[in-house]
Amino acid sequence: MKCTIVDTSSSPYAKLKPVPLSAVKLKDVFWAPRIKTLREVTLLVEYEHLEKTGRIENFRRVARGDKNIEWRIADDSDVYKWFEALAYTLAYEYDEKLGEIADSVAKDIVSAQDKDGYLFTYYAFNKEARWRDLTRMHELYCAGHFFQAAIAYYRATGSRLMLDAAVRLADHIASIFGPGKREGVPGHPEIEMALVELYRTTGSKKYLDLAKFFIDERGKGLVGGSVYLIDHKPFRELDEIVGHAVRSLYLNCGATDVYLETGETSLFETLLRLWYNMVEKRMYVTGGVGSRHEGEAFGEDYELPDTRAYCETCAAVANIMWNWRMLMATAEAKYTDILELALYNAALAGISLDGRYFFYVNPLADRGKHRREEWFGCACCPPNIARLLATVPGYFYSTSDKGVWVHLYAENTANIELENTSITINQYTKYPWEGEVELEVEPSKEKEFSIFVRIPGWCSEAEVFLNGKPLETKPVPGTYLEVHKTWRRGDRLKLYLDMPVVLVASHPWVLNHACRVAIKRGPIVYCFEQVDNRGFDVWDLIVPRDAKLEAFYTPELLGGVVVVKGRGYATDSSEWGNELYKGISEVKYSLKEVEFTAIPYYAWANREPGPMIVWVKCPLIS
Template sequence: MPPCLHVSLFTCFLPPYPMPTLTPIPFTHVTLTDTFWQPRQRANREASLPHIYEWLERTGRVDAFKLQWRSGDPNPPHVFWDSDVAKWLEAAAYSFADVPDPQLDALMDEVIALIASAQQPDGYLNTHFTVVEPGKRFTNLRDRHELYCAGHLIEAGVAHFQATGKRALLDVVSRYADLLDATFGRAEGQKRGYPGHEELELALVKLYRATGEKRYLDLSKYFVDERGQQPHYYDLEARARGDDPAAYWARTYAYLQARVPVREQAEAVGHSVRSMYLYSAMTDLARETGDESLLRACERLWEHLTGRRMYVTGGIGSSGHNEGFTSDYDLPDLSAYAETCAAIGLVFWAHRMLNLTGESKYADVLERALYNGVASGVALNGRGFFYENPLATQGNHHRQEFFDCACCPPNVARLFASLGQYFYSTDGDDIAVQLYGQGRAQIGAVTLRQVTEYPWDGRIRLEIETKPAVFGLKLRLPDWCAGWSLSINGQPISPALEKGYLCLRREWHSGDEIVLDLEMPVVYVRAHPLVASAVGRVALQRGPLVYCLESADHPGVSVHHLIAPKEASAWQVEKSVDWNDVAVLRAEGLQFDISGWEKSLYSTQIPAVKSAALTAIPYCLWDNRVPGEMRVWLPLDAR
C-alpha cells in the first residue's frame, strides 16, 4: 500500500476509526478548471466574500463584537448574528487556503481580534447574551440559538487554524468549548440541556479532530445522546423560566428533532436545516466511536428522506411555516420552501454517509443537491441569493442581496470555497472518484487529472501521473446513467461494479489514460403518484442537471401554459446564446390557446392548443437574466 494516499490538512495523531471508512481528499489538493464550478468559485472569492462582509458591517453584525450596545439603543445584536460572522470567517479561511490573499488574511486577523475581545473571563462568547440579555445565559436553549452560534464559531476557529496555522481563534473557541463542557452533562451541578438548533454537535467533532482533546468528542456525544430523553429538558427549562411548555409555538419537539431520542427516530421531521446538522453529527459520531446504532438510525432516516421528502432538485423542506418537513410526498412546487441552507446541509450529511459507508447512492444525492438545489441559491455574479428555492414561480420570486436572517449567503460561500473536498476519497490504497469535473487532484504521490466538459458532456478522460504503483481506482457510476463504456489506454474493458463504482486495480504508470463515456440523453423524470403537484407531469433531466422553463426564453407566453412533447427524445441539446458552454434543450411543444376564455372561468370545452418553441435551461441558472416565471414540472402532450 503506498502510504502517500492518505493526506490531511493537518497532522493528526488521533486513533484509527473503529469502522472501515473513506478519507476525503482536502480541497487544497484539488483544483477545478471546469466551466461549471471554476467560475462560481471565482465569483465566490472575488464577489460573494467581499459582498457578504460589506453587509455584515452595514447591518452591525461585526461591530456587535465591540459590546458597545446599550439598552435603548437601536439595532440590538440578534441571537443568531454571531453565526453569520463565523460562517463568513470559515468561508474566508477556506478561500485563503485555496488562493492565498494577504488582504483577506489581514481582514480575518482583524475580525478575530474583535471576536477575542468580546470573550468573557470565563470563556463565554455571545454578543446578544452579553449585552442584550446578560442575565439569561443558557436559560432558553430551545429557542435562542446560543449553542448554534457557539458551533459556528468553533467551525470558524478550526477552519482558520487549518488554513493559516494561527491559533488565535482556535484558542478562543477552545476556551468557550471548555466552558460548555463544564456547564453541560450528567454530573451533579451540570445542566442536562442540548442545542435547540443543532450545529454545535458536529462542530465539537471538528474541534476534537483538530486538537485531539477527547472531551470535545465526549461532549458532542452527550448532546446527541441526551436529545429527546425524559424528563424532557425543554419542559424543565420552560418551567424554570416561568413559561408553560404547552404554549410552545411549534406544538411538538419534532420541530427540533427532539420528540424522542435519536436512535428511535425513523422519519425526517421538523426544521430541515436543524435535522441535517443533527444527522451529520450522528454520522460523525458513528465514524469516530463505531456506534452501529447511530449508523442504523442514519440509514433509516436517509431512506425516509430521499424516498418520500426530497425534491427532484435535491431540495428539502417543503413548508415555510416550520422551514421544514410536513408529511410524506407533500412536495408542492409553487410554494416549495427548499431552503438553500437545507440543501447545503444535505450535501454535508451525504458526504459523511458516503465516506462512512463507501456506497455511491450517497454521492448520487450529493451531486443532485449540489448541481441543482445548492447552485440555484446564488446568482452567477455572486451578489444575489435565494433563501427559498421553489420549483415554480409566477414571476414574483427573485434573489436578494442579503437577508435579515442571513444564514444562506455565508453558508453557500463556505461550501463553494471548500468544494474540492467532495470530488475524491481514498480507501486504503484505493482512490475513489466521487464527482466529475475538469481539474487536477494531488493525492499523495499520485496526480490525477480529469479532462472533461462535464456536466455538459458525459465523456471523462482521466490522466495519471505516478511512479509505477499498484492501487485501485474506483469510478462512480451515477444513478442517472443507463449506459456507459470504459477504456484504459485505448483498450475497452468491463470492470466489476461494486457499491456503484467501476473498480480498476492494476499497476499504474505515468501516461496511463482512462476514458469513461457516460451516456447523457435527455430523460423525463416522473414523481411518485402521491406527489400531487407532479401528477401527470414530467421533469426534464440531462446528466446531473434538472432543467426548467423560464419566461426569458418564452416572451409573451406564460410558462404555465406550455406543454412538453410526448417523447423526451424530441429535445435537442444546443449551446446557449446567453451563457458560454451551457447546454440548453430545445423542442417543438405546445401551448394552451387562451383566446375565447376572456369571459369564462369554467367551460365544458377542451382547451385548444397550438405549437410552441420550447427552451429549457438548467434549474440552477434561472433568474439570472430578466425577471419572470419559471417551472420545473411540465404537463405532457397526451395526444
C-alpha cells in the same frame, strides 16, 4: 497544514479519508469561474453586509464595553459561516487581501470572548441570561459555527488564535453540560458536528462525548418536545425525517460524525431510516428539501408543492454536508448521487450568477415575483452558500486503504498522497455538459492500488476504457467501479457516461405532479423560463412523452449552459376566463404547436422576471 473539511483521516469507522482542499486545482468551465466569483465578489459583498448590519461591530462593541449590541437571532453565526468560507478560500489559494480581512476579523471575534470562555455577543453583558433559553436562543448553535470557523482558520493558516478561543468556549460549555451536570440540548442542532470536528482537531475526547451527549439528550423534551425541534422522541427512535429541515439535517450530520468515531450501530440504522425516508418520499427532484414554509420544515410523504416549495438554500447545503458524511462512512455512491444532485441544482440556485444575490426560499414554479435578494434579516443562507462553494474542491476525491476515489467530475489537477506516494490525477472533461471524462494518472513511482471511479446513478449506460481498451468489468450506474492495477505514469482511464436528455416522472402520490414531467440531463435539472419561450406561457406548456429533446451548448447564455430544446404544445389559459372552476363539458382547449427551450434550474431568475416552471404537463396516460 493539510486543510480538509471533514477530517475523517483518523476516524475508526470512516471508509474514506479526505483529500485536502489545496490538493485539487479546478480548471473547468463550471466550478472554477464560480470559485473566482466567490473570491472576487461574494466574500467581499457579504463582508460589507456583515459590517453594514453591525454583525462584526457587535464583537468590537463587546470588546470596548459598549452595551448597544444589535441583536437579531443567530447574528454571530452569520459572521462565523462567512469566516469559514473565507478560511477555506484561503486554503484553496492564498490571497493577501482576503488574508488580511480574515486576520483582522479573527482578532475582533476573539476580543469579544469572556474570561470564562463564553462567546455570544448578545449576552456579553448579561451573565444571568446565559444558557437559560436553549430553545430560542442560539448560543450553542453559534458556538458550533464558531468552532467550525476556528478549525477552518487553523487548518488554512496554522494560526491558533481562533482555535484556542474555540477550545476555551468548548471547555466552558463542557463545564456546564454533560452527564452529571446540566441536562440540555441546543434548540438548533449544529454544535454536534462541530464538537466532533474539534475532537478530530485537538484529540480531546470530551468534545466527542459532549456531541454524543447532545444527541442522547434530544427527544426528552428539554427544549419543549416539539416535532419542529426534533425533540419529540429520542434520536434513535426516529422513523421519519421531520421538523425544521436545517435543524434536522445538521442533527443528522452530527449523528453521522459521532457514528464515524464510535461505530454505534443504532445511530447508523437511524440515519439510514431517515435517509431513505427523505430520498424516497420527501425530497424534490432538485435535491432540495423542506416542503413547508410553516416551520421551514419537512412535509408528509409525497408532500412536495412547487410554487410553495420552501427548499431553503441552507437545507440544500445541509443535505450535501450530510451525504458527504454518509459517503465517508460507507463509500457508497448513492450518497454521492444525492450530494451531486443537491450541489448542481438545489444549492446552486441559492446564488445569482454574478455572486451578489441570494435566494433563501427556492420554489420550483413561480410567476416571476420571486427574486434573489442582496441580504436577509435572518441571513443564514448567503454565508452558507459561500462556504459550500469554498469547500467544493474538497468533495472531488477521497482515499482509502485500497486507493483513490473519484467522486465528482470537472477538469482539474489533483495531487493526492497515498501511502507516501504522490499521485497526480489530471481530469479532462466538459462535465457537467458532456459525459466524457479522461483521467490521466501520474504516480511519482509505479504503485499498485485501485482507482474507484463513480458511475453516476443518473447514467443508464457507461463504458470505461483503460489505456484505450474497454474494461472487462461492466460499469454499474450508482456504484463505484474499482480499477486495480500497478499504475504507471501516463496511464489513462476514460469514462463515457451516456448523458441523454430524459423526462422524469414523480411517484403517482405526489398529487401536484400527476401527469407532469421534469427534464434532466446528467446531474442537471431543467426549468422553463418565460424569457426563452415566446408566444405561450410556460405554465401552459405540454411536453409529449415522445418529444424529441435536443441539447445545445450555448456559451453566451447564463455563463455558458447546455439548453434543451424541443417541440411540444401549449394551451392558452387566457381562453379559460375568470372562473376558477368549470363544469367539464364547458372546458375547451385549443392546442397549438410550440417550440420550447429549457435552461438549468440553478440559472433561473438571472434575467428579466417572468413565469418559471420545472414540472410541465405531459399526458402520461395515452
